[in-house]
Amino acid sequence: MSDTQATPNQSRLEVDIREDPEKNLVRATLSGRLDIFTYRDLSKRLEEAAGGRSGIRLLVDLSKVNFVASSGWSVFIATRSRLKRGEGKMAFAGLNEDLTRVYEGMKMNELVPAYPTPAAALAALLEP
Amino acid sequence: MSLSMRFDLSPGLVPALVDEIHRAALKLMEGSGVPLPERAAGAVVIEELSTNIIEHSGANWLEMEIGSGDGSAQILMRDNGAPFDPVALLRSRGIDRDLSRFTDRRLGLHMVQEFTDSFRYERSEVGHNLVSLEIRKAEK
Numbered sequence: 599m600s601d602t603q604a605t606p607n608q609s610r611l612e613v614d615i616r617e618d619p620e621k622n623l624v625r626a627t628l629s630g631r632l633d634i635f636t637y638r639d640l641s642k643r644l645e646e647a648a649g650g651r652s653g654i655r656l657l658v659d660l661s662k663v664n665f666v667a668s669s670g671w672s673v674f675i676a677t678r679s680r681l682k683r684g685e686g687k688m689a690f691a692g693l694n695e696d697l698t699r700v701y702e703g704m705k706m707n708e709l710v711p712a713y714p715t716p717a718a719a720l721a722a723l724l725e726p
Numbered sequence: 727m728s729l730s731m732r733f734d735l736s737p738g739l740v741p742a743l744v745d746e747i748h749r750a751a752l753k754l755m756e757g758s759g760v761p762l763p764e765r766a767a768g769a770v771v772i773e774e775l776s777t778n779i780i781e782h783s784g785a786n787w788l789e790m791e792i793g794s795g796d797g798s799a800q801i802l803m804r805d806n807g808a809p810f811d812p813v814a815l816l817r818s819r820g821i822d823r824d825l826s827r828f829t830d831r832r833l834g835l836h837m838v839q840e841f842t843d844s845f846r847y848e849r850s851e852v853g854h855n856l857v858s859l860e861i862r863k864a865e866k
């Protein structure tokens with residue numbers, strides 16, 4: 599089942615969310631810019647998709663994202679906290695060089711692992 | 727070497743203005759020789775500070791000056807808004823090293839603190855806010 603509903607700032611950030619209930623997996627593919635204008639909608643979409651069940655595995659594909667402002671990173675931190683309470687897991691995929699520098703600089707790697715590709719992130723999330 | 731630009735903030739907090747400032751920041755960093763590893767942090771810091779100014783200060787202009795010296799990036803932001811001291815605000819919150827606690831917009835100033843080696847504020851005699859900072863050199 600997929601949810602590709604448009605966001606109010608769709609030209610700024612596109613969010614495609616696909617769920618695989620059998621694997622308890624949610625895959626969020628973002629494209630564009632995650633900032634003060636788009637973070638609220640992303641937060642709501644992630645909460646709807648990954649907020650209810652326990653043990654959710656959330657893959658956030660950032661390979662088409664060119665910038666994440668502090669408001670965007672705070673959404674990921676909040677999402678990770680929520681997942682952790684429900685014994686879920688989360689991983690990033692496809693961070694470009696700039697995103698990686700910020701991700702590592704703020705030690706976000708201590709909260710959420712990042713992998714070079716969605717396939718690698720998926721493999722890690724699906725490990726028992 | 728340093729370069730500067732001035733922005734009219736009358737449109738308010740709208741995407742076009744934020745994008746204009748972001749593009750200018752990247753151009754100024756490149757033009758003034760800010761090392762590549764520091765530009766990503768610089769862009770995030772500038773976006774955080776400028777959106778705070780646009781959103782909260784009532785300023786109708788913002789000047790951004792970016793320079794590099796000894797391989798470090800120095801940023802100066804000046805606006806004519808109401809007095810706002812982000813350094814004092816950070817100090818009042820105390821140091822919190824637990825990133826997992828920043829699930830709201832407090833993360834922005836925390837990131838400014840994490841990515842800068844010096845972060846200073848002063849209110850000028852003519853009533854401008856001046857925020858100066860140096861981007862921390864990226865770990866190799």
